[in-house]
Amino acid sequence: MSIYSFERLIKKYSNTFTVEKVSEGFYDDETGEYMPGTSEVLELRGMIAPMKSQQIYNSGGRLTEADRVLYVFEPLEIKTKIQYKGMTYSVEAAEDYSDFADFHYYILKAVSAFNAETQ
Template sequence: MSQFNFMKLIGKYSVTFDLIVHSEGDYDDIGRWQDGEPITTKQKGALVVLPSQLIYQSGGRLTTLDRQLYISKSVEIPLKSKVIFKGATYHVESMNPFEDYADFNSYILKAVSSFD
């Protein structure tokens, strides 16, 4: 099955952002649990405003502060990761997998209050 090629369009509107993913925790040599460490990488993707219809259909769960991220399917982003762009922090809330028929995936990013 052929795939649609959207990466040229996504690349045109891409920005650079920080992606913070927590590594998996593990037990140390004496059996104590050690939480995973945050790993920060620079990534490129198209961060766009959510469509008003999606905000409306969310029943108030999503707002105009939230964003949608379009990124190459080669970049796997775990849920609950953080995206930092222009001083704003977002949590990766959900993924819309388009990888079976296109060359990208889409993620819903929930804006995080600076007090969280």
């Protein structure tokens, strides 16, 4: 149980975005047959916000103004692809606030502004 609830605040400023969850293929141990990976596209809601200038400055050039932060209730894996407003982002880092809050915080690295719908 978390100490602080941010549910109302995050829902108030949340947007819909698309998440592509991909699982890698593997070889079945019993048959030796290759089992292809799967891809699942989900629509989630969360608050996507611009990076603070201080975060960009402190990153030493790793982060830019095109990158974003995401506050969401569902856990995501690193390298998950997110599509939002014609941009594709990759989940680069996560901060664990589960001991005292009810949300997950992720840094989204801008991947591409082109063909975001087809990637």
